[in-house]
Amino acid sequence: MTSPGSPPLMKMRQRGPAAAMYVIDAVHYLDDKGDIAPKRGPARKLAEFVTSVIAHASDFDRPDGTSGPECFRCRKRDNRCVDTGMAEDDAVVWHCPACGTEGRISNWQGTFWDLSRSAPSD
Numbered sequence: 001m002t003s004p005g006s007p008p009l010m011k012m013r014q015r016g017p018a019a020a021m022y023v024i025d026a027v028h029y030l031d032d033k034g035d036i037a038p039k040r041g042p043a044r045k046l047a048e049f050v051t052s053v054i055a056h057a058s059d060f061d062r063p064d065g066t067s068g069p070e071c072f073r074c075r076k077r078d079n080r081c082v083d084t085g086m087a088e089d090d091a092v093v094w095h096c097p098a099c100g101t102e103g104r105i106s107n108w109q110g111t112f113w114d115l116s117r118s119a120p121s122d
């Protein structure tokens with residue numbers, strides 16, 4: 001029994017090469033003292049990248065053209081510095097032009113890497 005036009009199995013929503021999207025809560029990467037919690041391994045690498053992105057994105061005084069941190073996923077040597085920015089909901093966002101990885105970081109305010117507070121606001 002086959003019916004014409006039966007729905008395909010579980011269609012993927014994405015088209016083309018899938019770029020990873022990371023949604024990160026900064027608190028999950030910090031210990032009670034506010035330091036980076038993971039001590040080693042891939043989690044540590046990701047945590048260091050996340051904190052670097054926070055510092056870059058929240059440093060409103062940084063000169064234009066200052067490169068962002070190096071993408072933690074890229075194996076390439078060139079052009080792997082990510083772009084960082086602020087989303088409308090105050091999440092820190094990043095995007096890697098080299099591999100297409102992007103992400104959002106929430107709860108970064110008040111961490112050691114939040115440089116927005118030291119910036120003169122007046």
Ligand SMILES: [Zn+2]
Nearest residue numbers: 071074096099
């Ligand atoms: Zn990358």
